[in-house]
Amino acid sequence: MFSKTCEYAIRAMIFIAQRSKTGDRVGIKEIAKAIDAPEHFIAKILQDLSRKGLVQSLKGPTGGFFLEEEFSQCSLADIVTAIDGDKLFTGCGLGLRNCNEKKPCPIHDEFKKVREDIYNMLEAGRIGEFSKQLEKNLTFLKR
Amino acid sequence: MFSKTCEYAIRAMIFIAQRSKTGDRVGIKEIAKAIDAPEHFIAKILQDLSRKGLVQSLKGPTGGFFLEEEFSQCSLADIVTAIDGDKLFTGCGLGLRNCNEKKPCPIHDEFKKVREDIYNMLEAGRIGEFSKQLEKNLTFLKR
DNA sequence: ATAATAGAAGATAAAAATGTCTTTTATTAA
């Protein structure tokens, strides 16, 4: 469904959101350990998200990644779009470039419904909410 | 959503189904042209589906791929499972191996619903039906 | 039987995704 990159991104964001509530900033190493992801790889991904403004960071001692309050309401759809683009939401299920309402692929209509469900789910899912569940130890991020 | 391999497989199956109604057998070249896919690649895929019994074939002159009547009711889910496995239907949205009801990932419940929708859609979608739409030129398979 | 046809199979290649390593730059605590 999502690329691995995107899976890591979502997991990292939820973890960072949880830790940011207490004003903490978290380093790459801690994040990598917490979500069981390759350190340098997750660094790349977060730098990307940082450039795109979805997460904040500071260099130097006491530095690290964090989420400002307003950004903790960022949705899963925001992250997926930033990493994987919007092809999951708009692309043809059979990979046809020219597929559209007027000239649909055979599974076009069936697919549209599912795509919309996925989008609504991802749009409704807020990072801040997931991090609350994580905090209560109701959910987990390690593979 | 699906691998390219799987997209090609679905498109090829729908095309073969449509041509099989008149008892025709279609060669790789014709299939590749009809669905705009790399010839040798689609050959590999169909050989795989043939081994798994989802499509039939005959070598030699007048040979080619075809779908026996009973197999035209094969579902999209059958094809997706044969090619991509069942991770789309059963896997964790965040790629966590240990994610389950008792120890769920943060988006587990939200995801389950969507996954079920996808499965139901793919299970309900029958190759034979799609090929009818294709025959009426209501849908297309070329990218 | 033979030649033509067409799928089967394996080797190879190219591209994309994923993962690792090293150096540089910015920041801050002391």
Add this chain to the structure above:
DNA sequence: TTAATAAAAGACATTTTTATCTTCTATTAT
């Protein structure tokens, strides 16, 4: 101001996916 820290950036490596090429084998029409 300096040393330590941590992100930023780019090069490099590996793996997986996608695609291509060549040879082999089965089938059938003649």
